[in-house]
Amino acid sequence: MEIVRFIIDNLDIIGARAIEHISIVFLAVGIAVATAVPIGIAITQSKSTADTVLYLASMMITVPSIALFGLMIPLLSPIGHGIGYVPAVVAVVLYSQLPIIRNTYTAITNVDPALREAAKGMGMSTWQRLRQVEIPLAIPVIMAGVRTAVVMNIGVTAIAAYIGAGGLGTFISRGISQSDPRQLVTGALAVSLLAIAADLFLALVQRLLTSRGIQGDVTQ
Amino acid sequence: MSAPAILTTPPQERRRPALAPVLVLVVLAGAVAWLWSSGMAEEILTYSDDISYLAVQHLELVAWAGGLAILTAVPVGIVLSRPAFRAISEAAMQVFNIGSTVPTLAILALSMTLLGIGTVPAVFGLWAATLLPIVRNTYAGLRAVPPHLVEAATGMGMTPRQVLWRVELPNALFVIFGGIRTALAICVGSAPLVFLIGAGGLGELIFTGIALDELPMMMAGAIPTALIAVLVDFVFGQIQYHLVPRGINPLR
Amino acid sequence: MIRLENLTKHFGPAHNPFVAVDNVNLDLPTGEICVLLGPSGCGKTTTMKMINRLIQPTSGKVFIDGKDTGTVDAIELRRSIGYVIQQIGLFPNKTIEENICVVPDLLGWDRRKSRMRAKELLELVGLQPDLFLKRYPKELSGGQQQRVGVLRALAADPPVMLMDEPFGAIDPINREVIQEEFLKMQKTIRKTIIFVSHDLDEAVKMADRIAIFRGGKLEQYATPDDLLARPANSFIEDFLGSDRALKRLRLIPVRNAMQTDFITVQNSDSVESALERMRSSGSAAAFVLDAEGVPQSLLSAQVAGARSGAVADHAEPVKGAVPVSGDLRHAVSLMFAHDMPLLPCVDEGGRLAGVMSYRSIVHNLGHGETA
Numbered sequence: 001m002e003i004v005r006f007i008i009d010n011l012d013i014i015g016a017r018a019i020e021h022i023s024i025v026f027l028a029v030g031i032a033v034a035t036a037v038p039i040g041i042a043i044t045q046s047k048s049t050a051d052t053v054l055y056l057a058s059m060m061i062t063v064p065s066i067a068l069f070g071l072m073i074p075l076l077s078p079i080g081h082g083i084g085y086v087p088a089v090v091a092v093v094l095y096s097q098l099p100i101i102r103n104t105y106t107a108i109t110n111v112d113p114a115l116r117e118a119a120k121g122m123g124m125s126t127w128q129r130l131r132q133v134e135i136p137l138a139i140p141v142i143m144a145g146v147r148t149a150v151v152m153n154i155g156v157t158a159i160a161a162y163i164g165a166g167g168l169g170t171f172i173s174r175g176i177s178q179s180d181p182r183q184l185v186t187g188a189l190a191v192s193l194l195a196i197a198a199d200l201f202l203a204l205v206q207r208l209l210t211s212r213g214i215q216g217d218v219t220q
Numbered sequence: 221m222s223a224p225a226i227l228t229t230p231p232q233e234r235r236r237p238a239l240a241p242v243l244v245l246v247v248l249a250g251a252v253a254w255l256w257s258s259g260m261a262e263e264i265l266t267y268s269d270d271i272s273y274l275a276v277q278h279l280e281l282v283a284w285a286g287g288l289a290i291l292t293a294v295p296v297g298i299v300l301s302r303p304a305f306r307a308i309s310e311a312a313m314q315v316f317n318i319g320s321t322v323p324t325l326a327i328l329a330l331s332m333t334l335l336g337i338g339t340v341p342a343v344f345g346l347w348a349a350t351l352l353p354i355v356r357n358t359y360a361g362l363r364a365v366p367p368h369l370v371e372a373a374t375g376m377g378m379t380p381r382q383v384l385w386r387v388e389l390p391n392a393l394f395v396i397f398g399g400i401r402t403a404l405a406i407c408v409g410s411a412p413l414v415f416l417i418g419a420g421g422l423g424e425l426i427f428t429g430i431a432l433d434e435l436p437m438m439m440a441g442a443i444p445t446a447l448i449a450v451l452v453d454f455v456f457g458q459i460q461y462h463l464v465p466r467g468i469n470p471l472r
Numbered sequence: 473m474i475r476l477e478n479l480t481k482h483f484g485p486a487h488n489p490f491v492a493v494d495n496v497n498l499d500l501p502t503g504e505i506c507v508l509l510g511p512s513g514c515g516k517t518t519t520m521k522m523i524n525r526l527i528q529p530t531s532g533k534v535f536i537d538g539k540d541t542g543t544v545d546a547i548e549l550r551r552s553i554g555y556v557i558q559q560i561g562l563f564p565n566k567t568i569e570e571n572i573c574v575v576p577d578l579l580g581w582d583r584r585k586s587r588m589r590a591k592e593l594l595e596l597v598g599l600q601p602d603l604f605l606k607r608y609p610k611e612l613s614g615g616q617q618q619r620v621g622v623l624r625a626l627a628a629d630p631p632v633m634l635m636d637e638p639f640g641a642i643d644p645i646n647r648e649v650i651q652e653e654f655l656k657m658q659k660t661i662r663k664t665i666i667f668v669s670h671d672l673d674e675a676v677k678m679a680d681r682i683a684i685f686r687g688g689k690l691e692q693y694a695t696p697d698d699l700l701a702r703p704a705n706s707f708i709e710d711f712l713g714s715d716r717a718l719k720r721l722r723l724i725p726v727r728n729a730m731q732t733d734f735i736t737v738q739n740s741d742s743v744e745s746a747l748e749r750m751r752s753s754g755s756a757a758a759f760v761l762d763a764e765g766v767p768q769s770l771l772s773a774q775v776a777g778a779r780s781g782a783v784a785d786h787a788e789p790v791k792g793a794v795p796v797s798g799d800l801r802h803a804v805s806l807m808f809a810h811d812m813p814l815l816p817c818v819d820e821g822g823r824l825a826g827v828m829s830y831r832s833i834v835h836n837l838g839h840g841e842t843a
Contacts, residue, residue: 048239055240062453063446064409070426070442074260074435083430118561121526121634122575122624123551132574136565155323159413163430172329176416181333188326188333195321211565213608 006182014168014190021167021194024157028089029150032096037142039097040104041130050105057098065091065156069163088165092156096149103145107138136211143206150202154195158187168194255439263436264443270425275444278411278421281339282452285346286407290400293351297358297396298384313359320352324410332417342419350407357399361392394469397460404456408449412441422448474500474523474632474664479532481518481688492518494688495532500681502537502631503662507675510685511711516668519685520634523666524550536632551578554625554633554663558640560617562609568594568620569605575628586627593623597653615646622654626661635667639674651677672712676700676719684708697723701837717837721801726794729803729836730817730826736761737771739784746783747776756829757814760787765823767793767816793818796825800836803828 007014043050063071068091073082081087111134119129161169171187174180207215255261300309324345331345365388373387389396415423422445429438461471476498482489493515500506508516521527523534525546534541541549562571569590570577576586591601597619609617618639625633639647655678658665669675675682676696683693692704700720703709712719737746737758746758750773757772760783769787779786791810794803796817807815807828817826 052240052243056243059240059244059450062405062409062449064412064449066412066423066426067442067445067449070430070438071446073430073438112559112561114557114559114561115563117526118555118557118559119563121524121550121555121557123547123549123578124574125547128578133563133565137563151321155325158323158325162427169325172325173416175329176332184329184333188329192322192326195323196318199318199321211608213564213566213610 003182003185007186010186014171014186017166017168017170018190018194020165021154021157021169021191024085024088024160024165024167025092025150025153025198028092029096029146029153031089032093032100032149033146035093036097036100036145037104040101040142041108043101043105044108054098054102054105057101060094061098065095065159066162068094069160073163083163083165085165087163088157088160088167091160092153095153095156096146099145099148099152100142101145103141103148104138107141108134110141111137137214140206140210140214143202143209147199147202147206151195151199154191154198158191260436260439264440267425267437267440271422271440271444274420274422274424274441275448277419278423278445278448281342281346281414281419281421282404282407282411284343285350286404288343288347289350289354289403289407292347293354293399293403294358294396297355298362298389300355300359301362309359313356316352316356320356324349324406325413328410328413328417337418339419341417342414345417346407346410346414349410350403353403353406354396354399357402358392358396361395361399362388364395365391390465391468394460394464397456397464401453401456401460405449405453408452412445473502473535473537474498474506474666475535476519476523477533477535479519479522479534480530481515481522481527482530489530491688493522493529496690498683498690498693500664500666502664504680505658505665505667505678506681506683507667507669507679508683508685509669509672509675510691512670514685515688516670516683516685517636518688520636520666520668523632524553524555524634526550551575551628552630552632554628554630556621556625556633556635556638558637560621560641562617562621562624564609566608567605568607568609568612571609571620572624572627574624575630579628581628589627590623593626594620596657597623614642615650618642618650619653626663631664633663633665635665637668637670640669640671647674654678672719676722684711686711718801720837721804721833722799724800724836725796726798726800726803726817726826726828727796729800729832730796730828731755731832732826734759734824734827736824737783739782739787741783743771743776743779743781743783743786746771747773750776755827757827758783759790759816759824759827760784761824764821766821767818767824770814770816772814790816793822793824794828795820800833804833 039053043053069083069087072087072090076082076087076090115133115137116129119133124132157165157167158169158172161167161173168187168191171183171190173187175182175184175187252261255264299305300312327349328342328345331341331348335341335344369387369391370383373383378386411421412423412426415421415427422441425437425441426445427441429435429441461469464471476496479493479496479498480491481493483492484490496515496519498506508519510516518527522529523536523541525541529542536553562568563574566574569587572590572593573581573586576589581589590605594601594604599616599619604612604616604620609620612620618641622635622638625635639650642650651674667675667678669678679696681693682696682699684691684699686707692699692708694702694704697720699708700712700716700723703712703716709716733753733755735749735753735755735758737749737760739760750756750758755773757770758776759767760769760771762768767790769789771783771787775786775788791812792806793816794806796819803815803817807813807830813830815828816824817828819825
C-alpha cells in the first residue's frame with residue numbers, strides 16, 4: 001500500500017526517469033542498427049570475416065555490463081565522459097552489435113539461393129537485389145535481433161544508474177543505498193514493465209514491417 | 221546483467237575461427253602493456269588479496285546459483301514437454317518468455333525486498349535469472365525431436381521413460397546445452413551485481429571503485445570479472461562441443 | 473536467332489582446369505525451342521547460364537540476333553532475356569502482380585502499362601487476374617506458381633528465353649498439362665528458347681531441336697526425329713534407350729504415315745468381288761462407310777479370302793479410329809486396345825481419310841533409320 005502511494009505521489013519523477021531510460025536505449029540501439037545491419041550484410045561476402053566479427057561480438061557481449069562500464073572509464077575520461085550518459089550509450093551500442101549483426105547475417109545468408117539466382121538472372125543489380133529481395137525477406141529476423149537488443153539493454157541501462165546515467169535504475173540504486181523498499185520495488189517494477197512493453201511493442205512493429213507474403217514463416 | 225537473452229537461440233554461429241583469438245590476444249597484450257607502462261598495473265596488484273578472495277566468492281555464488289538452476293530447470297523443461305502437460309505448456313512458455321525480459325537488477329532488487337540482504341537472496345536472485353533460458357531450451361529441444369524418432373522408438377517397444385532417456389534427451393542435448401551456456405553467461409554477467417545486496421563478489425571492487433572514483437580499485441574488479449565471464453563461456457563452449465555427440469552436434 | 477561460337481568454360485586453377493563446357497557451337501533459328509539434354513554435370517546448365525552471363529565464358533562468344541552479347545552490360549543483357557528456373561524462385565515478399573512486373577519495373581516501364589501486362593498474362597494461362605494479382609506466392613499451388621514463374625519471364629516480352637528445367641518440380645500429371653499449355657502459348661508468342669532438361673520424353677515433346685551434351689561437349693545437335701532415328705554414336709544410343717524407336721512414334725503425325733489408297737465397299741457387295749478389288753489395288757482391307765463417309769465396318773483381305781457371301785455378313789465393326797491430326801503413338805495405342813491390325817484414320821468430321829497398318833508404321837520408323 002505504501003508502495004502504491006509512493007508510485008502515485010512520484011508519477012512525474014518516474015515518468016521523467018523512464019524517458020531518460022528510453023532515450024539512452026533508443027539512441028544507442030538506433031546507432032547500433034545503423035552500424036550492425038550494414039556490417040551484418042557486408043560480412044555475408046566472406047565466411048572467415050563473418051566468423052571473426054561474430055566471435056568478437058559474442059565475446060563483447062559476455063563481458064558483464066558493470067565491468068564494461070568500469071573498463072570504459074579510463075578510455076572515455078580523456079574526453080571528459082568517463083561516467084554518465086555517454087558510456088551508457090557506448091555500452092548499449094556495443095552490446096547491441098551481436099544480436100543485430102548475427103540476425104542480419106543469418107537472415108541474409110538464409111535467403112533461398114534460388115531467389116538470388118532468379119533475381120540475378122532477371123537482371124537485378126546487387127543493390128536492387130538487396131533492396132527488393134534480400135532485405136525485405138530478412139526484415140523479420142533483423143527486427144527480432146533489434147528486439148532482443150532493446151530488451152537486453154533496458155536491463156543494462158538500469159545498471160548504468162551506478163555510473164550516473166540516470167534512468168529508472170536510479171530508483172533501484174537509491175532504494176538499495178537508502179534501504180528504501182518503496183523506491184526499490186518501484187524501480188524494479190518500472191524497469192520490468194518497460195522491458196515487457198518494449199518487447200511487445202517491437203513484436204508489433206516487426207509484424208507491421210513484414211510482408212504479408214512471408215508472415216508466419218518466421219517465428220523467432 | 222549483461223548477458224544476453226539472445227544467446228538462447230542455438231549458438232551455431234558462435235564458431236571459433238583462427239583469426240579472432242589472435243585479434244583478442246593482440247588487444248589484450250596492448251592493454252596489459254598500457255597498464256604496466258602507466259603504472260596502473262602495480263596499483264591494481266595492491267588489491268591482489270582482495271581479488272583472489274572476492275573471485276573465489278564470486279565463483280562460489282555462480283556455482284551455487286547455476287548448479288541449482290540446472291538441477292531445477294531441466295526437470296521442469298522435461299515435465300512441460302510431456303504430452304500430459306501440453307495443454308498448459310505453451311501458455312507457461314509465454315509467461316516464461318515475458319519473465320525472461322525482466323532485467324536481472326530488477327530481479328535482485330525484488331529478491332532483496334523479499335529476503336533481505338546476504339548470500340541467500342543473492343543466490344536466489346541469480347538462480348531466478350538463470351532458470352528461464354534452461355527451461356525454455358530444454359522444452360524447445362525436446363519438442364523439436366522429430367516425431368518419427370519417437371514413433372520408431374515406441375514402435376520398437378520402448379516405454380515412455382526409455383523413449384525419454386534413450387531417444388529424446390540425447391537428441392535434444394545440443395539445444396539443452398545451448399540453454400545452459402546462455403544461462404550461465406547471464407549468471408556470470410549478473411554476479412557482480414550481488415554486491416549491491418550484500419553478497420560480496422568482485423562487484424565489491426567495481427562499485428566501490430566507481431563510488432570512490434578510485435580507478436585502480438575499479439579495474440581490479442572489472443578486469444577479473446570480464447576474464448571470468450569470457451573464460452566460463454569458453455569452457456562451457458568446449459564442454460558443449462565435446463560432450464554432445466557428433467551426429468547431432470552442428471558445431472562438429 | 474541465337475548462335476554459340478566456340479563457347480568454353482573452365483573452372484578451377486588455370487594450369488589444371490575443370491572443363492565444364494568445351495568449345496560448343498550451336499545455331500538456333502528464331503522462334504524455335506532448343507532443348508539442352510544430358511546427364512547431370514554434362515555442361516548443359518553452364519552453357520545456358522553463359523547466355524545470360526550468370527556464368528562468364530572463359531572463351532567463345534554468344535550472339536543474339538547477330539549481336540555479340542559480350543559487348544552488352546551483363547545486367548542489361550539479363551533484363552532482355554526471359555529466365556525461368558526449376559525452383560520457380562517467386563519472391564515470397566512480393567505479390568503475384570509485383571512478381572510478374574519485376575523486369576518491367578527494372579526497365580522503368582510506365583506502371584499502368586506493366587500492371588495491365590500482368591493482367592493480360594494471367595488471363596493467358598487461365599488464372600483470373602482479380603483473384604490472383606494481389607495474392608502472395610505461398611497462396612498458390614505448385615502448378616500455379618510455375619505458371620506465374622513463366623509469365624514473369626515473359627512480362628517484358630523478351631525475344632529470347634532461358635528455361636532451366638522449368639517443369640522439373642511439378643508432379644507428372646500437372647507437368648504434362650503445363651507442357652501442353654506452354655507449347656500452345658509458344659505457337660503464338662514464337663520465342664527463341666533455350667530449355668535445359670534431363671528428361672528425354674520432355675525434350676522430345678518440347679524441342680524443335682535437341683542438343684545432347686556429355687562431359688562438356690556437344691555430342692549431337694538435331695531435330696528430335698533425326699536424333700531418335702540416327703543417333704550419332706553409341707553414347708547417345710545408350711542415352712536414348714532401347715525404346716527410342718517407340719519415342720519416335722510421338723513425332724510422326726498420322727497424316728504422314730497413313731495409306732490413303734483405301735477401298736470402300738457396300739454391305740450388299742459380295743465378299744468375292746470385294747476381295748478381287750483389294751487384290752487388284754494391293755489394299756489389305758475394304759471399308760463400309762455410311763452416308764457421311766464415316767467408317768462403319770471393315771473387311772480384311774485375310775477374312776475375305778476364307779469366306780463367301782455378302783460383305784455385311786463378314787465385315788467387323790470399326791471399334792476405334794485415329795484422327796489424322798494425332799501421332800503414331802496414339803494410333804498404335806488404339807490398335808492394341810481394340811485389337812485392330814488395320815486402323816481407320818479420320819478427319820475432323822469423322823470421315824475416313826486413310827488407313828494405318830502395322831506395316832505402314834514399321835515402314836515409317838524404318839524409313840528414318842535407313843535414309
